[in-house]
Amino acid sequence: MATLFTYRIVHDKGFAPNPYWGAMTLATCKPKIRLAAEVGDWIAAMGWKDTSRGVDLTLKVIFAMRVSEKLTLAEYADRARTQLKGKIPDMKHADERRHAGDAIFDFSSGRCIERPSLHSGSTDALRKDREGKYVLVSDHFYYFGSRPATLPYHLQEIAPSGFGRYVRSKMNAPFLDTFETWIESLGVHANKVLADPIHAPRKSGCIICTPESRIVKVKRPICQ
Secondary structure, three states, rough: OOEEEEEEEOOOOOOEOOOOOOEEEOOOHHHHHHHHOOOOOOEEEOOEEEEEEEEEEOOOOEEEOOOOEEEEEEHHHHHHHHOOOHOOOOEEEEEEEEHOOOOOEEEOOOEEEEOOOOOOHHHHHHHHHHHOOEEEEOEEEEEEOOOOOOHHHHHHHHHOOOOOOOEHHHHHHHHHHHHHHHHHEEEEEOOEOOOOOOOOOOHOOOOOOOOOOHHOOOOOOOOO
């Protein structure tokens, strides 16, 4: 039986997940989900609450994806190199979507090399990216971004009560069919970016949390 994984997403930059170039990919962050999820499972993320800014997205769905493939990091790197080149990060590219490229590891030389990316310079983030071991790919997804969908009352229990590493999965079993029916009935286009990411550069005034120059200048170290 399929599983519905839900968690809270705090940073929505089009990076984790990456909804661009015709496929949604979860290649970074959320190592526990990337290890556990299998083909046919659903993954959905709700937003957060920031009382200082009057923002409450706790019952808002930022994205939902049904897993169609589960690739190793090396397999995904090869897929990106040959078929999904837009997923390869390019921090100097004029197209902002390329800044959010999530194929951050390069195995073409026979060893794992880190590419400059949104996670460059963060040892902890890169460690989690490697720990996940797999990349989840979806050819059936909904990306709402800065125009999230509101969970109906009968599905609000699937919204996690915690942040960070807290993930709901087994407890969502009674809601899987209802969730799938609801998300499919919204009448919105699947497999499209329906709105910009919440933290898109044009909205936040910056590309990433750390200075871009720091990332552009990062050398290509061997993965640890």
